[in-house]
Amino acid sequence: MSIDFANFNIHKVYSLEGKTAIVTGGSTGLGLSITRCLISAGAKVIVLSFEAPEQATDALAEFGEKAIFYQFNITDTDHTQEIVDKIIAEHGPISILINNAGNHCKKFIWDMSVEEYVSVLNVHLVGAFALTKALIPHMKTFNQGSIVFMASMTSYIGQPQVSGYATAKAGYLGLIHTLTAECAEFGIRVNAIAPGWIDTPMFHKATDNDPPRLAKIMGRIPTKTIGDPMDVGMCAAFLCSDAARYITGACIPVDGGALIGF
Known part of the structure; x- marks a missing residue:
């Protein structure tokens, strides 16, 4: 693991040139920013999403041939291996997986049905597990790989009305710990990112008409700012690069210090 400083090139270390990544949910929200950063670092990105192809095509148009869209429902686990094999056959080796797909059900636990709870777990945990299992x-065979799960501050803190979401995001922590123990010897690193409050439509929907909630949020962020989606994308690109070669089993908060704010 020693570094040859005589031939050290910092730009090369952070480069993803020649690598191909799969990003679930990579054409909207934080996923789109992750796609943008991976491509900017040199990677080709395969975007998996169940959204309409024409909608994804418009969102990914700026990337040209560097972004390829496949319509796939991550919960269709009977066909996960099939889509992975198809992608590999058409695009060659895959060395990066970003498990970013998700859904949301904002209800108090006494109002949430078991079916709604299971639906959230199927997208976040079961779907991500199946895709990871298919790729490992x-x-x-190439003795390398970087897998990143999109965790959340709800992996650590209590937040009302998101029991399914919080369960899934906390579950990622156990999953990355186990996968790290199982996969490190094969050159596969497994990490997670826990975004804080990020400047997305979802954030504005939750806070624009709720000044007390916005004040409470800002009051616990030491930097006194909300994050940009690109902050999450840049963290993902770093974790997938050789610059993070000795980082595995970690969950990195991208939150302006909110997890330790008070």
Whole structure:
């Protein structure tokens, strides 16, 4: 693991040139910023999403041939291996997986049905597990890979009306710990990102008409700012690069210090 300083090139270390990534939910929200940053670092990105192809095509048009869209429902686990094999056959080795797909059900636990709870878990945990399981044997053959799960501050703190979401995001922590123990010897690193309050339509929907809630949020962020989606994308690009070669089993908060704010 020693570094050859005589030939050290910092730009090369952070580069993703020649790598191909799969990003679930990579054409909207934080996923789109992750796609943008990975491509900017040199990677080709395969975007998996169940949204309409024409909608995704418009969102990904700026990237040209560097972004390729496949319509796929992450919960269709009976066909996960099939879509992975198809992608590998058409685009070659995959060395990066970003598990970013998600859904949301904002209800108090006494109002949420079991079916709604399970639906959230199926997208976040079960779907991500199936995709990771399908790719790991492929990554093992090349003795390299970087897998990133999109966790959340609800992986750590209590927040009302998101029991399914919080369960799934906390579950990612256990999953990355186990996968790190199982996969490190094969050169596969497994990490997570826990975004804080980020400047997205969802954030504005929750706060624009609720000044007390916005004040409470800002009061616990030491930097006194909300994040930009690109902050999350840049963290993902870093974790997938050789600059993070000795980082595995970690969950990095991108939150302006909110987890320790008070």
